[in-house]
Amino acid sequence: MKAGDAEVAERTAASTVNNLTDPVQIIAMPHSLPLLPYQPSDLADRLLAGGQxxxxxxxxxxxKSTLTAELARIIASHGQDCFCITADPGSPGFGLPGTVSLGQWRASGWRVLAFEALCTLDAGRFRLPLITAVNRLIIQAPxxxxxxDAPGVxxxxxxxxxxxxxxELLNIDTVxxxxxxxxxxxxxxxxxALPVRVMAVHAHPEARRPGKKARARNRTGTWRAYLDTAHETTLNLSGIRLTGAPPPVDVPDAWPGRQCAFIDAGRTVSxxxxxxxxxxxxxxxLPAASATTDILLLRxxxxxxxxxxxxxxxxxSSALQYLPPTDALPYPTANYSxxxxxVAKLIGAYAALVNGVFDDPLLxxxxxxxxRSLLFDLGDSGRLQARIAxxxxxxxxxxxxxDHIGGFLWLLRSRVGGFPVxxxxxPPSLIGHIQGLINGFLxxxxxxxGPVFEIAEVHGNRLLRARLKAGFQDxxxxxxxxxxxxLLVDDPLFSVRTITLDHGTPVQAYVFESKARLxxxxxxxxxxxxxxxxxLNRLKQCLAEGDKEAQILLPDHTTRKAAELGARLVTVTPGEKLVYATDLADTEANRSALAALARNADILFCESAFLETDREQARRTGHLTTQACGRIATAADVRxxxxxxxxxxxxxCLETVYQExxxxxxxxxxxPKDSLQDIRKQA
Structure with missing residues (x-):
C-alpha cells in the first residue's frame, strides 16, 4: 500500500463529516476503508504525528492488547510517556477481570496506576457504566x-x-x-461518520480468537491469584446501600461468588x-488491608x-418462557385456552406444562x-403427538x-405395537387403578x-411393584x-426422588436432578x-466418582493424578434441579416437607389453586393458596x-392471581402482559 493511500484513509472520515455541513459542496460517501499493514513502528510514527x-x-x-503493548513499547523508546486504559472487563490486557484499569508502560510491561470496578464481564450489556468508569480513569491519567484498548464488542x-x-464522551481524536x-x-x-481520524489496520496474521473456556480459565487464574491473600469480612447488610444490578436480598443462594466493590464518592475503594x-x-x-464503605456495587x-x-x-429471566410447546398440537378451538x-429450557432437557396453568396437570x-421423555402426571394428553408416547x-x-391420570388412555393406545416397558x-393403589383402566377394554x-407397564407404588421406604400387559388379565x-x-430412578444422566404429601389422600411430589457434566x-x-x-473417558469417570487420587495413564505413557488433570483440562457444568408438586393441603407438615425437597431448586412447578379470599375453599379441598405457594418457594430458596x-x-382475573x-x-x-390480556378476552 502506498503512503499516499494510507493518508487518504486516515483523512476520509473527518473530511466527509465536515463536507456534509457545506450546503454547496456535495461529495460521495466512501464505501470502504483500505487496510494499513500490520507494522507497529509505522503506526507508532503516525500516532506520534498527531493525536493524544x-x-x-x-x-x-x-x-488489540498485543498491538497496544507493542505501540507503547515503541513510543516509550522515543522518550515519551505512554499510558493505557484497558477497557475490556472480560479479557483485560492487564489488571483484574471485572474492572477497567489505567496503566503506564515501563520496561517490564504495564504498571497499574488505578482501576475502577464494573463487577461485570459483559461490556455490551453494561456499556454506559463502562464508558463512565473509563472517563473517571482518564481524569486521573497524567x-x-x-x-x-476497547472491548471486542x-x-x-x-x-x-x-x-x-x-x-464522543471520551474526546477520542483517533480510532x-x-x-x-x-x-x-x-x-x-x-x-x-466519526469526526475523528480513522485508521483501519490489518490484524496480525497469527492473531487467533481464544476459546470461551480458555478465556474463562485465564481470567479465573488472575482473579484467584488476586484473592490468594484475601481474608473474610462480615458486614451488616442493613447498613449497606446496594448499587448496580444486585440479585434480590431474599434469595441468598444468588449471592455467593459474586464479584463486589466498595465505592466512595464514585470511586472504587476495594x-x-x-x-x-x-x-x-x-x-x-477482601485482600488484606482493604477498606470498606457503605456503598456496595454488584452486577x-x-x-x-x-x-x-x-x-x-x-x-x-432465563430459561423459562410462556410459549406453545414445540411438540404439542394446537388447541382444538380458537376460543379455548x-x-x-x-416452557422451561434446561441444559440437557426442556419441560413444558402442556395444558397451561388452568387445564389438567401434565408436565x-x-x-x-x-x-426420551418423562411425564409428571397424566392429565388430558390430547395435545401430545403419538410419537411422544x-x-x-x-x-x-x-x-x-x-385430571391427573385420565390421559393414561392416550399412552395406552399409542404404545400398542411392541414398544419397550x-x-x-x-402413591398406594396405583397398580389397581392402572389395571382397571387396562382391563376396561377388549x-x-x-x-x-400389547403395551407393557411396570407400576411401582410408594409405601414409605418401599416400592410395591407389578407388571401389567394389555391382553392379559392377570x-x-x-x-x-x-x-x-x-430415590426412584438413578440414571447415569439424572435422578428422580419423591416424598409423600397429604391431599386427603396420599400424593407424591417429585424432584428431577440432572447430574453434573464433565x-x-x-x-x-x-x-x-x-x-x-x-x-479421557477414564479421567471423567474417576472425577465423576470422586476418585481424584486415581492415576491416569497418558498417551506419552506417563501417569498423573485425576485431580491434577481435572483442574487443567476439565470443566464442570453443574446439574439442575426441577421440582413438581401439586394437589397438597396447606398444612405445616406439607409446607416443611415440600420446602425441604425443593431446597435451592432451579425451578419449582407448584400448584396455586386459590386466591387468599378463597382460602376456606382451599382448606376444604386440600389445595394451596397463592400465599402458601409463594411462602413455600421463598422458604426453599428456589431460583x-x-x-x-x-x-x-x-x-x-389472572392478573390478580399473579399479583398475590x-x-x-x-x-x-x-x-407476558399481553398473554394475560388475551386470556381475559377469551374468557
Whole structure:
C-alpha cells in the first residue's frame, strides 16, 4: 500500500463529516476503508504525528492488547510517556477481570496506576457504566499519549453505541480499527461518520480468537491469584446501600461468588468476592488491608459452581418462557385456552406444562439428544403427538384423580405395537387403578403386541411393584424394592426422588436432578500437548466418582493424578434441579416437607389453586393458596417459581392471581402482559 493511500484513509472520515455541513459542496460517501499493514513502528510514527487519545477497536482475539503493548513499547523508546486504559472487563490486557484499569508502560510491561470496578464481564450489556468508569480513569491519567484498548464488542446496537459513545464522551481524536482482509471493516458506517481520524489496520496474521473456556480459565487464574491473600469480612447488610444490578436480598443462594466493590464518592475503594449472605450478614473476601464503605456495587460477574469466573444469568429471566410447546398440537378451538403455557429450557432437557396453568396437570420433560421423555402426571394428553408416547420411559403420577391420570388412555393406545416397558410411579393403589383402566377394554386382536407397564407404588421406604400387559388379565407381581431418601430412578444422566404429601389422600411430589457434566477443554488439551483418547473417558469417570487420587495413564505413557488433570483440562457444568408438586393441603407438615425437597431448586412447578379470599375453599379441598405457594418457594430458596393448576374461576382475573403470588414471593416467573390480556378476552 502506498503512503499516499494510507493518508487518504486516515483523512476520509473527518473530511466527509465536515463536507456534509457545506450546503454547496456535495461529495460521495466512501464505501470502504483500505487496510494499513500490520507494522507497529509505522503506526507508532503516525500516532506520534498527531493525536493524544487513541481508541483501539476490533473483535475479540484480533490482537488489540498485543498491538497496544507493542505501540507503547515503541513510543516509550522515543522518550515519551505512554499510558493505557484497558477497557475490556472480560479479557483485560492487564489488571483484574471485572474492572477497567489505567496503566503506564515501563520496561517490564504495564504498571497499574488505578482501576475502577464494573463487577461485570459483559461490556455490551453494561456499556454506559463502562464508558463512565473509563472517563473517571482518564481524569486521573497524567499528561501523555493515552491508548484505550476497547472491548471486542463490534456487532449490532451494542457495538455501534459503544464505539460512538466512547468517541464522543471520551474526546477520542483517533480510532484504530483492526480488521481482516477477508472481511469488511467492522462498524464501517459508524467509522465513516466519526469526526475523528480513522485508521483501519490489518490484524496480525497469527492473531487467533481464544476459546470461551480458555478465556474463562485465564481470567479465573488472575482473579484467584488476586484473592490468594484475601481474608473474610462480615458486614451488616442493613447498613449497606446496594448499587448496580444486585440479585434480590431474599434469595441468598444468588449471592455467593459474586464479584463486589466498595465505592466512595464514585470511586472504587476495594474489590472482592461475596462468600455468603445469611441472616442479614454479608461475608466478603477482601485482600488484606482493604477498606470498606457503605456503598456496595454488584452486577453479574460471579464465580460459578465449576470454579470459573463468568457471568451469572439475569435473575428469574432465563430459561423459562410462556410459549406453545414445540411438540404439542394446537388447541382444538380458537376460543379455548388453558392459560399461559410455561416452557422451561434446561441444559440437557426442556419441560413444558402442556395444558397451561388452568387445564389438567401434565408436565412433559424432554431429554435432549436421547429421544426420551418423562411425564409428571397424566392429565388430558390430547395435545401430545403419538410419537411422544413412544419415547416415554417413565411416568410420575401425583395421585389418581381423573385430571391427573385420565390421559393414561392416550399412552395406552399409542404404545400398542411392541414398544419397550414403560414405568409408572405413584402413591398406594396405583397398580389397581392402572389395571382397571387396562382391563376396561377388549384386547382380542393385538396378539402379543400389547403395551407393557411396570407400576411401582410408594409405601414409605418401599416400592410395591407389578407388571401389567394389555391382553392379559392377570398381573405379575414383582419383587419389592427398598428405597433410600425417596430415590426412584438413578440414571447415569439424572435422578428422580419423591416424598409423600397429604391431599386427603396420599400424593407424591417429585424432584428431577440432572447430574453434573464433565467436559474436556480442547484448547487446554492442545496447550498441554496431549491427544484425545480413551484415557479421557477414564479421567471423567474417576472425577465423576470422586476418585481424584486415581492415576491416569497418558498417551506419552506417563501417569498423573485425576485431580491434577481435572483442574487443567476439565470443566464442570453443574446439574439442575426441577421440582413438581401439586394437589397438597396447606398444612405445616406439607409446607416443611415440600420446602425441604425443593431446597435451592432451579425451578419449582407448584400448584396455586386459590386466591387468599378463597382460602376456606382451599382448606376444604386440600389445595394451596397463592400465599402458601409463594411462602413455600421463598422458604426453599428456589431460583424460579412456576405456579399452575389455577382454579378456572380466575380466568377473568389472572392478573390478580399473579399479583398475590408476587406479593408472597419475588421469584415468580411472570407471563407476558399481553398473554394475560388475551386470556381475559377469551374468557
Amino acid at each position: 487519545r487513541i481508541l483501539l477497536c476490533g473483535e475479540t482475539g484480533i490482537g 499528561p501523555g499519549l493515552l491508548l484505550i 463490534i456487532r449490532g446496537i451494542a457495538g455501534s453505541e459503544l464505539l460512538t459513545g466512547m468517541v 484504530l480499527m483492526l480488521g481482516r482482509q477477508s472481511k469488511q471493516v467492522p462498524l464501517l458506517n459508524e467509522l465513516l 474489590i472482592g468476592e461475596i462468600v455468603a449472605l445469611q441472616d442479614g450478614k454479608l461475608n466478603v473476601r 453479574d460477574a460471579r464465580t460459578e459452581k465449576n470454579g470459573l469466573l463468568g457471568s451469572a444469568e439475569p435473575f428469574s 388453558g392459560g399461559p403455557r410455561p 412433559h420433560l424432554r431429554l435432549r439428544q436421547q429421544q 413412544h419415547q416415554v420411559s417413565d411416568v410420575f403420577i401425583s395421585h389418581a384423580h381423573i 414403560c414405568r409408572l410411579f405413584g 384386547w382380542d386382536r393385538i396378539g402379543d403386541t 398381573r405379575e407381581d414383582l419383587p419389592e424394592i427398598r428405597i433410600t431418601d425417596g 467436559n474436556v477443554d480442547q484448547t487446554a488439551l492442545k496447550a498441554h500437548g496431549l491427544s484425545a483418547g480413551p484415557w 424460579q417459581l412456576v405456579p399452575f393448576h389455577f382454579s378456572r374461576r380466575y380466568e377473568t 403470588l408476587t406479593d408472597a414471593c419475588s421469584r415468580v416467573v411472570m407471563p
